[in-house]
Amino acid sequence: MWHRTLRTSDIETPGRLAELLDEHAYLADQGLATACFLALRMGRPLFLEGEAGVGKTELAKTLAAVLGAPLIRLQCYEGLDAAQALYDWDFARQLLHLKAAEATGATDAARLEGELYDRRFLIARPLLKALETQPSVLLVDEIDRADDEFEAFLLEVLSDFTISIPELGTISAKTPPVVVVTSNRTRDVHDALKRRCLYHWLEHPAFDREVAILLRRLPECTETLAGQVARAAGRLRSAGLIKPPGVAETLDWTEALLTLGARDLDPGLAATTLGAVLKYREDQEAVLKNGLLHHA
Template sequence: MVTPEELADGLDRVGYLPDPGLATAAHLALAMHRPLFCEGEPGTGKTSLAHALARALDLPLVRLQCHEGIDASQALYDWDFPRQLLHLRALEAAGPVDAEAAEASLYTRRFLLARPLLEALERAPCVLLVDEVDRADDEFEAFLLEVLDENAVTIPELGRVAAATPPLVVLTSNRTREVHDALKRRCLYHWLEHPDLAREVAILRRRLPGLTGRLAGQVAAAARRLRELDLLKPPGVAESLDWAAALLALGREELDAEAAAVTLGAVLKYREDVQRALSAGVAGR
């Protein structure tokens, strides 16, 4: 089992720079076979953490994107009805068929569509990313809790499917609503903040090797000032990277007021936010 420091080094090698607290939380999730619940503002690196863990640990990544109205058939498994219908027609064309035998032949592994949760149980060890769980409803939370408790599921027609090794589960939430305590109690918890200035500069320079330290510092400082404004969507690290990449693509060596004005669309995604940033003179200060 890797140490927190070794895990941090592994994440560093794949381009993700965790702080010591996050590296320790991920290490404990591995060591204790507990899901890691990552909560924080959009753009703080929650989803990227799961991708980086998969690369650093050389494990496959399985992603379940949550949304309003998601149910068990979308998350666990479903039956391939078009193929089942074609199979049934082929049986009928071949001649008389026993109804019970025909029905039994429809519910085999051949016609099962594995959704992310079942795929993770079958592929484990792997990293299972349950992204934006706060978008799902209460019923789905209860279902998810049951699957995570057992690391197994029973398919009535086929039997029980259990993971030989529990997947490393990373759940993310942007806190659009409060996730129930029952699910949080099952997990280790970590709140992700936006990186401090030095770490954001390091992330920018790691991901964009052609970026100078001066320009990286200007972009990171401007992004931090933008986050202090009352914006509809404050920029995360992903937007800082896009902003720096846009400046590089234009051959800019400095983030002055003119360069900021023509590239704000890379970092802000609402007209009102762009106007507020320009009025505040945030970039290029």
């Protein structure tokens, strides 16, 4: 249940939006806060691109919390099609309804067929659910994992927030959802979709901001440990690894260290907890071989 709904028009400036995000432990820099503010005010989707773990998905979640609106997430993957994103018919319930009607002696085939495609038998998938839920935040996560055909379909939906269901007619959003589209840039997303959106590239945070994020999200963390972890994360990101750590990984790493009672980043303890921050064996071996943990 959502106790407080904040209208986008109630957020006067990018600075005020940054303050609201900060109240929910998301620290947005001026560029991101401005892009997000403009997307809200202009009613445009926000396209966030950047490496995994820099806070793209987390921004959508936090924005939903700020607005007091449900987050509706469409996780993209290879082979995702319109039916899986829009709606499906509940064939099991339709069959039960048909059997119940036959048991009562119903013989009007046309009426029975019309009843089978009633709204109550429709299962709303994320896109339809977002159009029917006001207000809502629609997160289209990792669009770069979907196929080109789905990209084109999504562009059509985002153009007018309207879908057509042959059996029921046209469904349009009375109030379009706030839309956040994310990409890890595993492939290039078509310009047509990007043109429909406001675009922002999320970088890995600077040292001071990453320290602030660690302290904000993990209050039990010391400034010493936060600084050492952020400094180590910066070295790992410049080491040419297969998968450099994002903020999500540095948070996991810091939490793992805190769970083990660490007050600072001891190289030995850091080495035994690398699985929290590096998820490829080759990366872990390279870090240990090059002594990147001995400069904390």
